[in-house]
Amino acid sequence: MCSLKENISHVTLNADTLISKINDRDIRIIDVRSRKDYSQHHIHNSVNLPLLELLSNDSPGHLIKLIQSMGISDDTHVVVYDNTFGALASRLVWNLLYVGHNNVSLLDITYDNWKLLGYDIDSKNVNFGTKIHTLNINNNILSTAEYLEKKINDDNTVIIDNRERLNFLEQHIPGAINIPYKIFASPNKILKPTNELEKIFESRYVDHDAEIITYCGSSGTLSGLAYNALKSIGFENVKLYTHSFKEWKQLQKTIAKQDDANYWDLSAE
Numbered sequence: 140m141c142s143l144k145e146n147i148s149h150v151t152l153n154a155d156t157l158i159s160k161i162n163d164r165d166i167r168i169i170d171v172r173s174r175k176d177y178s179q180h181h182i183h184n185s186v187n188l189p190l191l192e193l194l195s196n197d198s199p200g201h202l203i204k205l206i207q208s209m210g211i212s213d214d215t216h217v218v219v220y221d222n223t224f225g226a227l228a229s230r231l232v233w234n235l236l237y238v239g240h241n242n243v244s245l246l247d248i249t250y251d252n253w254k255l256l257g258y259d260i261d262s263k264n265v266n267f268g269t270k271i272h273t274l275n276i277n278n279n280i281l282s283t284a285e286y287l288e289k290k291i292n293d294d295n296t297v298i299i300d301n302r303e304r305l306n307f308l309e310q311h312i313p314g315a316i317n318i319p320y321k322i323f324a325s326p327n328k329i330l331k332p333t334n335e336l337e338k339i340f341e342s343r344y345v346d347h348d349a350e351i352i353t354y355c356g357s358s359g360t361l362s363g364l365a366y367n368a369l370k371s372i373g374f375e376n377v378k379l380y381t382h383s384f385k386e387w388k389q390l391q392k393t394i395a396k397q398d399d400a401n402y403w404d405l406s407a408e
Contacts, residue, residue: 150232150371151330152218152244158258167211167267169219171227172250182220182250183259186267190227194358197381199238203274206240210267213240220246220253225329226320229363233379239275245367247328280366282352282378284390287312296350301362302384312354312387313395316343320361323368330364336372347374354380354387 160166161184168185170177177187186209193202211217217235221227228245235243246253254260282290290296291314298315300307307317322339325331331339345351351369355361359381369377388394 150245150367151247151328154246154248154253154256154258157218157246161259164267165215167209167215167217168246169209169217169231170250171219171221171231176222178262180260180262182253183261184265185220186265188231190221190231190360193231193234197234199274199276202234202238203272206235207269207272210270211240212270212272213242215242215270217243218246219243220248220250222250224249224320224324224364225367226360226364228329229367230358230360233280233359233363233366233381236280237277239273239277245329247330249329252327279376280378282354282380284380284382284387284392286378287352287354287380287387288392290350290352293350295348296352297345299345299351299353299362299365300384301353301355301365306356308397310384310388310394310396312384313393315354315395316345318343318365320355320364323364330368330371333372336368340369340372340374349376351377352380353377354383357383357385359383 157168168182170181170185170187171190173189173191174187181187188205188209193205217240219228219231225245232243232245287298291298291312298312300311300315300317301320303319304317311317318339323330323336330336351374353362353365353369359379362379362383366377366379
């Protein structure tokens with residue numbers, strides 16, 4: 140049988156692989172849904188870290204304390220899932236990468252699809268004890284408003300707005316292109332196959348040598364999905380503007396709009 144790591148793509152983990160290793164003590168499955176949803180039923184052996192609670196205090200030190208309490212060390216393979224097309228799970232994946240935990244994957248399907256496949260679920264809480272995890276901030280994957288503002292006119296930087304097309308047309312960060320988050324998903328998977336994702340970015344002239352900055356409406360969830368889509372096809376220089384367009388407006392930064400847009404044609408394809 141193949142080892143777990145041999146079955147890991149750059150970003151996602153296949154559900155069949157996870158179910159074959161679901162009782163391994165060196166794997167930690169994190170459910171980012173609400174505590175109520177988790178308490179009703181969840182993937183067997185998963186622990187709960189509601190994303191909304193994390194975002195109320197997503198400081199690196201706080202996250203490290205949380206994952207240590209879940210028995211996660213530097214070497215633990217973490218698999219994250221949600222029931223929201225991968226956006227909430229993607230944000231936690233990014234947070235883990237930011238604090239230096241690189242051994243992390245997105246489950247490639249939602250919780251509903253997991254149940255439809257008849258895989259193991261239960262309602263039991265599990266306790267894996269406490270472990271030590273180092274903090275190693277990776278600032279190379281974070282964009283602040285100030286950093287993004289300096290990059291607006293940089294020819295080697297691509298700013299991607301992952302909101303719905305109409306939101307983008309009405310107002311966006313100057314120089315941004317629009318790739319709505321819905322484009323990345325397939326009917327049964329969090330992300331399309333890599334060849335289809337490649338075509339999406341090629342059609343927008345997004346070059347692998349460019350620096351990419353993604354953003355969405357407020358908390359970096361939709362753009363977190365885009366971040367993981369880009370990483371899954373080998374883009375190396377990708378940053379997430381976590382506070383996104385909501386903060387940009389609050390800071391009264393320059394806003395652009397597409398005055399000549401045909402609003403009846405809201406397709407980004």
